[in-house]
Amino acid sequence: MVQYNLKKITVVPNGKEMIDIVLSRTQRQTPTVVHKGYALSRLRQFYMRKVKYTQQNFHEKLSAIIYEFPRLDDIHPFYGDLLHVLYNKDHYKLALGQVNTARNLIGKIAKDYVKLLKYGDSLYRCKCLKVAALGRMCTVVKRISPSLAYLEQIRQHMARLPSIDPNTRTILICGYPNVGKSSFMNKITRADVDVQPYAFTTKSLFVGHTDYKYLRYQVIDTPGILDRPFEDRNIIEMCSITALAHLRAAVLFFLDISGSCGYSIAQQAALFHSIKSLFMNKPLIIVCNKIDLQPIESISEEDRKLVMEMKAEALKTVIGQGSEPTNEEGVLVAMSTLTEDGIIAVKNAACERLLDQRVELKMKSKKINDCLNRFHVAVPKPRDRMERPPCIPQAVLEARAKQAAENADRETKRTEKDLENENGGAGVYSANLRKHYILANEEWKEDIMPEILDGHNVYDFVDPDILQRLEELEREEGLRLAEDAVDDFEMDDLELTPQEKEALAEIRKKKSLLIREHRMKKSTAESRPIVPRKFDKDRKFTSERMGRELSSLGLDPSLAISRARSRSRGRKRHRSPETGINGQDAMDMDIEPSNKKLRARSRSASRSKSRPPSEVVPGEGFRDSSQKNKAIKLFKKSSMKRNKDARRGEADRVIPTLKPKHLFSGKRSIGKTQRR
Missing domain, CATH: 3.40.50.300 (P-loop containing nucleotide triphosphate hydrolases)
Known part of the structure; x- marks a missing residue:
């Protein structure tokens, strides 16, 4: 395939940009320091190098423009005429001709001034010749600025072809x-x-x-x-x-x-x-x-x-x-x-x-004549006069018939697009997405199924075997109830009376309900907030309610209530003038203990004594209390710096160095355009 690199032509800079590019490269790529103490031959060589390097850069830039743009006489006639129609062949050739003329003029200027620099008799004379040579080269480039701008427009349009x-x-x-x-x-x-x-x-x-x-x-x-x-x-x-x-x-x-x-x-x-x-x-x-x-x-x-x-x-x-x-x-x-x-x-x-x-x-x-002598077409000779038509297997014929029938059904079948056109078109007709559901009963397709029920997503609990599992659970529950009914009510090898059996049955029933309720709460513990017992609004756990329930069962609730109250009161001690500590009679004590010992004993009986931080606990890895104190001090000292860094925020006063001196002072490496 013939490829013309119309999209790969280099960008054509305008006159000012080309001058800046070439002079910047000359400044960067050639020596910049010269002293009047140098020998005259060295001064001449210094400035001749500047002129030659500038001429070479201009020559490379202009040559790239001339050679990358297609020549209308050398490319395919289609592209030649197309470019002529789009850009006018005469203007196109004239612009490239001016670029070629500028390249030749710059070469002649450099040649003449290098010849003059060979006879420069002083630093001042050599520098003036260099400035004049570079100035004339830049003037030539400025004069072809319209041609360069025209070629850049053509390049942009060619890239879009x-x-x-x-x-x-x-x-x-x-x-x-x-x-x-x-x-x-x-x-x-x-x-x-x-x-x-x-x-x-x-x-x-x-x-x-x-x-x-x-x-x-x-x-x-x-x-x-x-x-x-x-x-x-x-x-x-x-x-x-x-x-x-x-x-x-x-x-x-x-x-x-x-x-x-x-x-x-x-x-x-x-x-x-x-x-x-x-x-x-x-x-x-x-x-x-x-x-x-x-x-x-x-x-x-x-x-x-x-x-x-x-x-x-x-x-x-x-x-x-x-x-x-x-x-x-x-x-x-x-x-x-x-x-x-x-x-x-x-x-x-x-x-x-x-x-x-x-x-x-x-x-x-x-x-083709060179290839025909290499070809040989073999024509088989018939061995008899019997006709042998192509044989198509029966399975292939059946498959073709089946495919044809499917195609016919597909053509006669009404699609959703046909239904939409018949029922008012797009925006009016709403397709029924449930009519292709595969269900045991066709009437179930139109059932309204809630998405959220009791705060739960229904689809999280949908199970295809849910009915079978429910039957298994009910069967298992029936077996357990039967076992509980058959169970004999014997305690401590003693036969219970009918009233005691009824009370025991009620207690076991209540116990099973409590266990079931506890299991339900446990299964939903992650999604249920934990409510403290003191905020119990239903008053489920009061001693009065327990007493009423036990009384309804025919039991005496006084002992259970007193036991619950004594357990909830803590470990307080009551003291009367006639009674000593722990219920001992004061008259039975031979020696009355001192008040200090009594306070210490009552304090130890009422609450546990807290351990000081320096006390060594077995398993901590410290030798004694002094070593543990030292470790605590080192830990606090090391965390002090981290705490300070954590407290540092946006409001803390920081005055950064906006202009560091090493980045904003010193010798300019490239220089500015107007200082050349």
């Missing part, structure tokens, strides 16, 4: 504006050409690619052409004329038979006859588009006659190639880009015709 290979398999689409060329292009390729209901939406060439018989084809969409003299056509139309004139391609001439494009069939036929000379020696197909608005059979006799004349002209172009067309029907094809009827037929016809022509041309070339 499509990459068209003039020598590959190509399908070219042409015709009047707004006849459906870009719509057809979007259908058969992955190109995204803008389509609008007005003329000249396409203003340049667009390229797409499609495949046919494992070969890649290049499809080019051209702007619309009007039927007028060649001199009156604008740049947009000339792009199409250039492509038709220079590209070896299969041409698709689009014809709008409905007249919705704004031009009649007679006007389109006149355009066809005015440019038919561009179709010679090219496969030509006339495409009758927009048959959804008006079928080709319903057009008038005059228009049909014009279409048949165009078909005859298309056949002449094919016969003019030296071969008879194999299929006349492929010359005139009807289609609709809106309903996509006939689009694939048009594409296949164009690709087939182009492929046949390319094969025929290769067969006529000289290269």
